[in-house]
Amino acid sequence: MDGIRGYYAYQRRLARSGFTGAVTLGLIFYALGYSAIAKGLVLGALFSVLSFVLMAYVLPYQVGVGHKKKTATGVAFVSFAVRLGLMAVPIIIAVKNENFHLWAAIVGLFTVQAAIFVEHFVVKRWAGPDRGKAAEGR
Numbered sequence: 784m785d786g787i788r789g790y791y792a793y794q795r796r797l798a799r800s801g802f803t804g805a806v807t808l809g810l811i812f813y814a815l816g817y818s819a820i821a822k823g824l825v826l827g828a829l830f831s832v833l834s835f836v837l838m839a840y841v842l843p844y845q846v847g848v849g850h851k852k853k854t855a856t857g858v859a860f861v862s863f864a865v866r867l868g869l870m871a872v873p874i875i876i877a878v879k880n881e882n883f884h885l886w887a888a889i890v891g892l893f894t895v896q897a898a899i900f901v902e903h904f905v906v907k908r909w910a911g912p913d914r915g916k917a918a919e920g921r
Contacts, residue, residue, distance in 0.1 A: 787843065794839040798832045801898030805831075805891055812887075823884035826873045827891020834866045835895040 805828030813821035841862045845855050870892055877888040 790843070791839070794836070797895060797898045797902065798835055800902070801835075801894040802828050802832050804898065805894045817884075819882055819884040820887040822882055823873075823877050823887030824891040826876060826883055827888040828894040829891075830869055830873045831892045831894040831896075834869045837866055837869070838862065 805824055809821040809825040809828075811821075812818075812824065841858065845858050845862070873883075873888040873892065874885070877883040877885040
């Protein structure tokens with residue numbers, strides 16, 4: 784059971800760090816007077832985190848039904864379609880509402896991927912062996 788707890792802790796840490804970074808960057812843009820960019824960035828980041836959390840919760844189920852290929856494929860397809868639909872929402876909102884900057888919303892959709900990149904390549908590589916283990920949750 785510790786493995787799944789570690790998995791969910793890692794997922795929470797990535798989602799939190801990514802969203803916190805996006806909100807911080809959004810606050811900086813807002814303070815500089817770029818409120819549409821700030822709103823678009825945070826909107827995209829919110830849906831990026833939602834998509835990641837959905838994927839993280841469906842993945843153990845997919846692995847559990849892996850011996851049933853059709854069921855696993857169906858779960859994967861539905862999960863992917865729902866996540867794509869989720870990712871389209873901030874783009875549609877930004878296109879229809881000028882209070883949200885379209886390109887900032889698109890950049891915000893890559894928030895979790897940026898958090899994964901930073902954690903894997905920056906924290907683990909250059910923070911040293913002790914800090915790298917702390918980032919892994921050990």
